Amino acid sequence: MxxxxxxxxxxxxxxxxxxxxxxxxxxxxxxxxxxxxxxxxxxxxxxxxxxxxxxxxxxxxxxxxxxxxxxxxxxxxxxxxxxxxxxxxxxxxxxxxxxxxxxxxxxxxxxxxxxxxxxxxxxxxxxxxxxxxxxxxxxxxxxxxxxxxxxxxxxxxxxxxxxxxxxxxxxxxxxxxxxxxxxxxxxLNFQSFDRESRGDLSSVIGTQKIVDFVYLSINRYERKKNLGLAIKAFGLLKSSLGDAKIHLIMVGGYDDRLLENVEHYEELQKLTGSLHLGDSITFLRSPSDESKACLLKNCHTLVYTPDSEHFGIVPLEAMYCQLPVIAVNSGGPLETVEDHQTGYLCHPTVEDFAQKMKYLYENRHLATEMGKRGRQRVIQHFxxxxxxxxxxxxxxxxxxxxx
Structure with missing residues (x-):
């Protein structure tokens, strides 16, 4: 010992x-x-x-x-x-x-x-x-x-x-x-995700809303995480799909002692308002592990926007919970996300992200298959x-x- x-x-x-x-x-x-x-x-x-x-x-x-x-x-x-x-x-x-x-x-x-x-x-x-x-x-x-x-x-x-x-x-x-x-x-400590989760998405996005496809973003509220890309891509996607019942949940680590966390959270709120997406985007700050696991198990696709991220644990968490991952084609995701197999590696542009988000929305059987392959990849390698x-x-x- x-x-x-x-x-x-x-x-x-x-x-x-x-x-x-x-x-x-x-x-x-x-x-x-x-x-x-x-x-x-x-x-x-x-x-x-x-x-x-x-x-x-x-x-x-x-x-x-x-x-x-x-x-x-x-x-x-x-x-x-x-x-x-x-x-x-x-x-x-x-x-x-x-x-x-x-x-x-x-x-x-x-x-x-x-x-x-x-x-x-x-x-x-x-x-x-x-x-x-x-x-x-x-x-x-x-x-x-x-x-x-x-x-x-x-x-x-x-x-x-x-x-x-x-x-x-x-x-x-x-x-x-x-x-x-x-x-x-x-x-990943698989046990923390294998526990039975309580609750569902209705408590997050509102019980009165009818939503059939939910995108999820998880990252700290820092500018280098490029979270605005997820919001802008979602806005472009929503405009192209018309009345599609889609939703984006932005989850971020937040510490009110850190000025950047406070400022960037407000910046993202303003961006959402300027794109008239207030009813279609939900922001969460530092949720519990149980709430985070519930989101990963009930959403449909992870949108991961950092460029040149040194590793990124969130894509692994998403793949283990059988979510396909849309990430930037640089840094750690090149080693964790298998392109066109467990998700997509994209250029850090609004158009490329929106295109892949739309494709998974329109081909849900493919999203399901990617999720299954992602889980096996995490179990085998991480x-x-x-x-x-x-x-x-x-x-x-x-x-x-x-x-």
């Missing part, structure tokens, strides 16, 4: 958080002890396993700001993660065999300099590529952070990424890191058991190699 301590900056609801929780559950299933140290955890905005006692959680550093007047988010994240690592080493009393870190690599130098414990770093995507470098002020601000990210990431004992796409980006971005990262695909075995082997190897 090994002890593994996870360090994660903000244990909310998102793909990165889901992976960390699943990694902890995977190691628990192998008999290991796990513990997550984080700088922020809101019991009202988190995955159930982190608040019901399944996974032990320690929160330290909430007194540090997330931003300064809505700015310097990256710097604050670095400081919070730096404190979390110092707390873990010197104050927590935790004595693990392996550290598991992700998202913010600033903790890695502290763990390597002050302990002999090996560090596994999971890189979801290089943060410097997600940041803005447009103005000279932004470039000046980001330069030391980008340098520290590369140097800190390179100090990890082992680094893994979430897809072969991200592995290529990692190598092209962090040129000073000669060691190639491994690939550990995120997985199972929780496969993820568990690979992670257990990684962690076990690191523990054995400890000097």
């Amino acid at each position: 090994l002890k593994v301590v996870f360090l994660h900056p903000d244990l909310g609801i998102g793909g990165a958080e889901r992976l960390v929780v699943d990694a902890a559950l995977a190691l628990q299933s192998k008999g290991h002890q796990v513990h997550i140290v984080t700088s922020y955890h809101d019991p009202g905005h988190c995955f159930p396993e982190t608040k019901d006692g399944t996974i032990p959680i320690t929160v330290s550093g909430t007194w540090l700001p997330r931003s300064v007047f809505g700015r310097f988010l990256a710097l604050c994240a670095y400081l919070r993660m730096l404190w979390a690592s110092l707390y873990t080493v010197f104050l927590s009393g935790l004595q693990p065999h392996v550290y598991f870190c992700d998202q913010v690599s600033m903790c890695v130098p502290v763990l390597r300099l002050f302990t002999s414990i090996p560090v596994l770093f999971y890189c979801h995507f290089p943060d410097l590529l997600l940041a803005s470098h447009r103005t000279w002020i932004q470039k000046l601000y980001r330069a030391p952070l980008d340098w520290m990210e590369e140097k800190a990431t390179g100090m990890a004992t082992t680094t893994v990424v979430n897809s072969h796409f991200t592995a290529g980006v990692f190598r092209d971005t962090f040129k000073s890191i000669r060691r190639r990262p491994g690939v550990l695909y995120p997985s 199972s929780f058991s496969s993820f568990t075995e690979q992670l257990n082997e990684l962690v076990g190897g690191l523990a054995v190699s400890r000097p």
Whole structure:
């Protein structure tokens, strides 16, 4: 039995958080002890396993700001993660065999300099590529952070990424890191979707509405997710189908502490109003896991709009629930969605998305067949058991190699 301590900056609801929780559950299933140290955890905005006692959680550093007047988010994240690592080493009393870190690599130098414990770093995507470098002020601000990210990431004992796409980006971005990262695909815990769901779509879109085909979009309310594409494509589709009884449900991770979440949610509402789609689009913010599973089981097609998404767990969730997926032909979906077999990989244009949405509406037997093939693909390639075995082997190897 090994002890593994996870360090994660903000244990909310998102793909990165889901992976960390699943990694902890995977190691628990192998008999290991796990513990997550984080700088922020809101019991009202988190995955159930982190608040019901399944996974032990320690929160330290909430007194540090997330931003300064809505700015310097990256710097604050670095400081919070730096404190979390110092707390873990010197104050927590935790004595693990392996550290598991992700998202913010600033903790890695502290763990390597002050302990002999090996560090596994999971890189979801290089943060410097997600940041803005447009103005000279932004470039000046980001330069030391980008340098520290590369140097800190390179100090990890082992680094893994979430897809072969991200592995290529990692190598092209962090040129000073000669060691190639491994690939550990995120997985699905099938049990969470196999439970019987309560309720149906009527409680979401209104019991008085008659709808026979429902499109679903699931992503955080962030501009980089390109959610406006789903709304515009749906608007074009609706205008071409006339009186067709179709509906779009926009589901998004939402945190009112994040200014972009608040602003972009309002922007999407205004876009919907300008296209006169208010009666045909429903917005949901951070629904429960049970509600999300219910939507995936009862809608007809997933519309997934991020461009160059590093992986994307939502297409896997949709395919497991037998939904065909319409996604952009770049990034992670190239490795998860099989074009013309489990869905469609499209150009990120309104016309291409609307065309594929219309085709599945008019050929529902094909949508059903795609859904069945998608479920089998997820079971075969992205199972929780496969993820568990690979992670257990990684962690076990690191523990054995400890000097």
